[in-house]
Amino acid sequence: MDEFGIIATYFAPLAGEGAFGLKDDAALLPARPGQDLIITTDTVTEGVDFFAFDPSADIARKALRVNLSDLAAKGAVPAHYLLNLSLPHTITPDWLAGFADGLAQDQREFGISLLGGDTGATDGPLSIAVTAFGFVPQGRMIRRNGAKVGDAVYVTGTIGDSGGGLAIFKREKHSLNDADRDTLIARYRVPQPPVAFAEQLRAIAHASVDISDGLIADLGHIASASGVHIAVIGERVPLSAPLRTLWGDEVLLRAVTAGDDYQIAFTAPPGLRGPFSEIGVVEQGSVATLLVRGKEFLIKKPGYRHF
Secondary structure, X not given: OOHHHHXXXXXXXXXXXXXXXXXXXXXXXXXXXXXXXXEEEEEEEEOOOEOOOXXXXXXXXXXXXXXXXXXXXXXXXXXXXXXXXXXXXXXOHHHHHHXXXXXXXXXXXXXXXXXXXXXXXXOOOOEEEEEEXXXXXXXXXXXXXXXXXXXXXEEOOOOOHXXXXXXXXXXXXXXXXXXXXXXXXXXXXXXXXXXXXXXXXHHHOOEEEEOOOOHHHHHHXXXXXXXXXXXXXXXXXXXXXXXXXXXXXHXXXXXXXXXXXXXXXXXXXXXXXXXXXXXXXXXOOOOEEEEEOOEEEOOOOOOOOOO
């Protein structure tokens, strides 16, 4: 099947209003009065972000959700996305059908639609680039540079589970039962970004970032942009029971540097309660550091680096 056959068969059914059935050169995105358009893009690549043996539906959902995580961290509600595929010649119709089904599942769950993109062949590994569009009330996007001295630091969900799933795929020895093993693998394959939290986040957060490269590394971006020091109190970092079993005494250091969590870290006034954990404080200074039993812990590699 050629490029146009692939588009017509698998992706045109996913097209939303303004995409013209993917039969034009561009899409039309109407303005929303009183709303700012928020745009983000991420690429996932076989062998780096997922494995060739992963179900194609899971690969599709991960490619989409890593972008929805960015939108949620800005306080935006997702609306549309563009999809660019570089497909190896070994891709089969069954694989494409599963991939399209994964996108369809998430379109229904998050209320989004496909606007367009590009599909091509490659001799290299499978590569998927998604550009996602969301909307936020005018002037209300949450940036990295708003953290204030005296803020508390919060995080949604649990940290490090995806890294644990990756470790299992890399054949790290463990004593997990099947249910706990599958829980960590699922977190690696299909992230669970707190998309529904975006509206509440806008009401409380001064600064925010999604956790993609590691909790300490990404909080470091807030610290740098805001000109503050962020102290993470290790004992407060939320860690799942399966991850504690997997990594034992090493769990904290490995979890806060693992990356691929796609949860949200943010700063806001102290003492708040909600679907998040208070894990640290914002102080005068710079960078983000980890405190364990009140002492600063030296971290040589705070998170994942592409280069």
